[in-house]
Amino acid sequence: MSKTTIQDIARVAGVSKSTVSRVLNGTAAVNPEKKKAVLEAIDRLGFKPNLIASSLAGGRSMTIGVVTQLIGSPFYDTIAQGVVAELHETDYSPIFADGQWQATEELEAIQALMGRRVDGLVLIGGSLPGDEISDLCGDLPTVIVARQFSGRGNICISMDxxxxxxxxxxxxxxxxxxxxxxxxxxxxxxxxxxxxxxxxxxxxxxxxxxxxxxxxxxxxxxxxxxxxxxxxxxxxxxxxxxxxxxxxxxxxxxxxxxxxxxxxxxxxxxxxxxxxxxxxxxxxxxxxxxQPAREMGSQASKALLEMIAGNNFSSKVFQGELVLRESVAEIAR
Amino acid sequence: MSKTTIQDIARVAGVSKSTVSRVLNGTAAVNPEKKKAVLEAIDRLGFKPNLIASSLAGGRSMTIGVVTQLIGSPFYDTIAQGVVAELHETDYSPIFADGQWQATEELEAIQALMGRRVDGLVLIGGSLPGDEISDLCGDLPTVIVARQFSGRGNICISMDxxxxxxxxxxxxxxxxxxxxxxxxxxxxxxxxxxxxxxxxxxxxxxxxxxxxxxxxxxxxxxxxxxxxxxxxxxxxxxxxxxxxxxxxxxxxxxxxxxxxxxxxxxxxxxxxxxxxxxxxxxxxxxxxxxQPAREMGSQASKALLEMIAGNNFSSKVFQGELVLRESVAEIAR
DNA sequence: GTGCTCCTTGAAACCGATTTCATGGTAGCG
DNA sequence: CGCTACCATGAAATCGGTTTCAAGGAGCAC
CATH class of the missing domain: 3.40.50.2300 (Response regulator)
Incomplete structure (x- = not known):
């Protein structure tokens, strides 16, 4: 486990923690030489920033809560895959909790994720009433997938x-x-x-x-x-x-x-x-x-990221696509 | 978002932060009356401890990293389900990262999870060489599922x-x-x-x-x-x-x-x-x-929790079960 | 009543980052 | 040459908890 901290880097590079942090996040301009020294130190000590500490200090956890309903349904699994895949490119990590298609479990799952201070929430399926979700999540960006809602102010990615x-x-x-x-x-x-x-x-x-x-x-x-x-x-x-x-x-x-x-x-x-x-x-x-399951999942992630970024995003209803194969025959009337 | 902190509870209950923490974790005896006051305050203010802060302070993130290989294979999906389901009962939450069956991606995934200071790691499938995994993870408890290993000191849950x-x-x-x-x-x-x-x-x-x-x-x-x-x-x-x-x-x-x-x-x-x-x-x-996929997943979680608890656990090789149905006919020799 | 131990409790240090704020230095301008 | 404006930088506060440490109080024995 890399026990090196930003402090160590600061010492080795001969600068202050603040400067190291600035190099790390590009939050402010730093003298090119110092920047170089910092980067070298980071490289040499194999430093990996502690995301937990940075979450606490920064107020953002860079995690997305995903609530699943662990029934081995290929459809829901594929949605989850889409969600994860879309997040893969970003700095956000998905953290899972399961609702088992039961309102009480689902509630617990959401609360557990909120305790982890997730920056956003994706609910895949689920049985919790829409308004309850709104109450629970407050202003936490939330996207509901594979479910249509009458509830207020929720974004839904669903299928017709x-x-x-x-x-x-x-x-x-x-x-x-x-x-x-x-x-x-x-x-x-x-x-x-x-x-x-x-x-x-x-x-x-x-x-x-x-x-x-x-x-x-x-x-x-x-x-x-x-x-x-x-x-x-x-x-x-x-x-x-x-x-x-x-x-x-x-x-x-x-x-x-x-x-x-x-x-x-x-x-x-x-x-x-x-x-x-x-x-x-x-x-x-x-x-x-x-059903474009994977796409629905990735769309959900996209929507959530937009919301987190402060942009608007509206619900989306996908239409399925009729796939004609051989199980239907024409019959005489 | 519940902005109430342990400090608020302390003030309302008329005790110190330390005492609140002790009530929360049961780390030491507290006067029953104060305890009651604290619990009431928690209930009244709807306080949920910030797991991020507690992770940082406590040194444990209560988080398990799960590295998947996002191919929509029912087999691997089911393993992941087993992993999640088993964790569901505990205070640990699974956090996902994907390797896409590519060594470099897998490496990144593991590093990202380690940056999040996960307390343990479950690798489902994957293509990274065993020794490299050992090097990378050091003394971080790690379990590899659905893969047999010659690498040193790794726990594998696999199938024959x-x-x-x-x-x-x-x-x-x-x-x-x-x-x-x-x-x-x-x-x-x-x-x-x-x-x-x-x-x-x-x-x-x-x-x-x-x-x-x-x-x-x-x-x-x-x-x-x-x-x-x-x-x-x-x-x-x-x-x-x-x-x-x-x-x-x-x-x-x-x-x-x-x-x-x-x-x-x-x-x-x-x-x-x-x-x-x-x-x-x-x-x-x-x-x-x-293949007992789900069971392999849950076994992996169990093994990991044991390791985190400091107990020993050895690799396990499952045997499949022949399921006879109707696609095989006896033929004359 | 005094001395001792044990237990509860709060103050303060700490985890490892980010961010504010103050400072010294430099550049720009009159 | 002097003044202001700005930039880079470090010190210190902060995030919200946990944990150490020392102190105060109760309980017990003498």
Whole structure:
């Protein structure tokens, strides 16, 4: 551990601490010769400034708090990656705390990060009410990713889930499908309800009535996709396509259909949501809606840095991109 | 931002800073009444100690540096999750820096973390030579995950890749396969070479010669799995099974076979490596080797905390677990 | 009642930087 | 040549805690 301090450098270079600090931060002009002496001393002693001390003195910690919800979801993981990657170029370091999709945990996580005097906060997902977040964070720059908010004064980087689901459903309708089953995501989860809304709007816009027998309440898991299919088949409900809550659920749907010897896409078409890495390699490759997860993460970091710099930044809603692959077939009407 | 300091609490409670500090940390006995007064003041003013100041004064930052290699690999991500989850219960917070699988970046990442005076370091993967790590970190407690080391005095939490691959290959042999193709992982990557070694040993132990036409140099991607199959088929090399470098590669293999109308597992069996979430839902569900990624991560945190506490801890090599699903068929000899 | 120890407590030093402030020196200008 | 203005520089205060140290008080034994 480099125990050398700014004081040591000052002594070796024959200047004062103040001067060393000025060289380090370029806060003021210094005599070129002294500057050289300082730099040499730094190099020779292998000095690394103690960021903790500098945080305390400077009032800025150069850290960004990131609150995750540690469910091994590729989507959220990718967002986190984007956040970290974007910060990588800067002098800020991300410091993590986890909320586990539970309000109390999330609150603790935020408080822990604030105790560390982070300069900004990125919340990825989460279940804490918007206003509570505002109260908690006060004037601490805060960005919320993958979540849309009605709360006051928060910046959100989110996805238009309703539209995405609308597009997917519309795509199926355009291909001639009218008996379209849906596997919903986690109950009360905003993303899930938005997607379901998009599904409904697409049906409505095309004069197709909502058939409750085609709606299955899932939870974003593959298992719920399988259960949905088992259920549909057991009940002998006719359907030619399935809108899955996300890709993982679509995997489950697809596997269950396989078990029941239903051909995809010949007999039943499937669409997912997310476009996670594996979807291009399933059989058949899955038609889905790409969420720009990594980009959302890096956008969140960018927004936060702007806010910290004192600039304005407004919320951004991303639109997904329909990725057509082979899991949807056209059918005769 | 709570601007209240320990000084404010002291004033309100009518005691000295020292006493407040003692109440906060329980470092010494305090008069119950004063203690009560202090606690009340803390509660009333909503005081949260400034961890930065306390780090500086206390000499410990209560922070753990985690060096990742930001490739969106589910395996490494899961390890990171394990690390974070385990730390969640403690007063330590993980702070991230990324190495991008490049030695120079990794070096910078480590230095940045040391500048933050982390109390310990977890390296997930990485390419920096072991001795260099030792030099760099000195006596800073350090744990390396998902990597085996010859370097001196480092603690490693790793997987026996050679054995895992041996078991998978052996399983195929037991099922009657003798023409077993292999798609290797990234060149020069230790995990990849270990796995290839395991493959070779299994063949050797069972009197099967190594046929270089059955060996394809991949890179852990799904694309390389597809390319391998295309190649094998184009060259008209006979094979009845494929050992893929990891699950993702196996997905590629499986898709390419599908495109060529080769039935899995009837005509060709496949085994993967990792047991990532999606593998149980592919068609057919993939036989693979489960890596206890999350557990490795949490084990790493545990080890690190022990080391920080001054206790000894030795390296640990995990063994994977063969997960039998439906992608392997028995064939007549 | 005196002397001693033990315990609680506050004052002050300290952690390692940044930043303010005062000073001496130099340059510019009349 | 003298005055002001400015620049570079170091001393000292500061950030918000922890920890050492010495002192005051209580408790106990004689």
């Amino acid at each position: 889930n309703e539209l995405g689901s609308y597009q997917l459903t519309k795509h199926l309708i355009d291909k001639g499908h009218r008996k379209i089953a849906v596997v919903r995501g986690l109950e009360h989860h905003r993303d899930a309800t938005d997607r379901f809304d998009g599904y409904q709007r697409a049906l409505r816009d095309n004069g197709i009535g909502l058939d409750s027998r085609l709606v299955y309440q899932g939870d974003f898991s593959a298992e719920s996709g399988m259960a949905a299919v088992d259920n549909l088949l057991a009940e002998k409900v006719e359907f030619t396509a399935v809108v899955a809550a996300n890709d993982l659920t679509a995997f489950g749907v697809r596997l269950a259909l396989h078990h029941h010897n239903v051909a995809v896409p010949e007999q039943v078409s499937i669409v997912g949501f997310d476009d996670q890495l594996e979807t291009s390699f399933t059989i058949p490759p899955l038609t889905t809606l790409r | 890749n050679e054995l895992g691959s041996y078991q998978l290959t052996k399983h195929l042999i037991d099922k009657g396969h003798r023409k077993i193709a292999v798609v290797r992982g990234l060149e020069h990557h230790r995990d990849a070479t270990d796995r290839f070694d395991g493959y070779q040993r299994a063949l050797r132990d069972n009197g099967i010669g190594l046929d270089s036409r059955l060996v394809y140099q991949g890179d852990f991607s799904a694309e390389s799995g597809m390319a391998a199959v295309d190649n094998l088929l184009a060259e008209k090399v006979e094979f009845t099974a494929v050992v893929a470098a990891n699950d993702l590669t196996a997905f590629g293999v499986r898709l390419a076979l599908h495109h060529h109308n080769v039935a899995v597992p009837e005509q060709v069996s496949i085994v993967g490596f990792d047991d990532q979430l999606e593998t149980s839902f592919t068609i057919p569900p993939l036989t693979t080797l489960r």
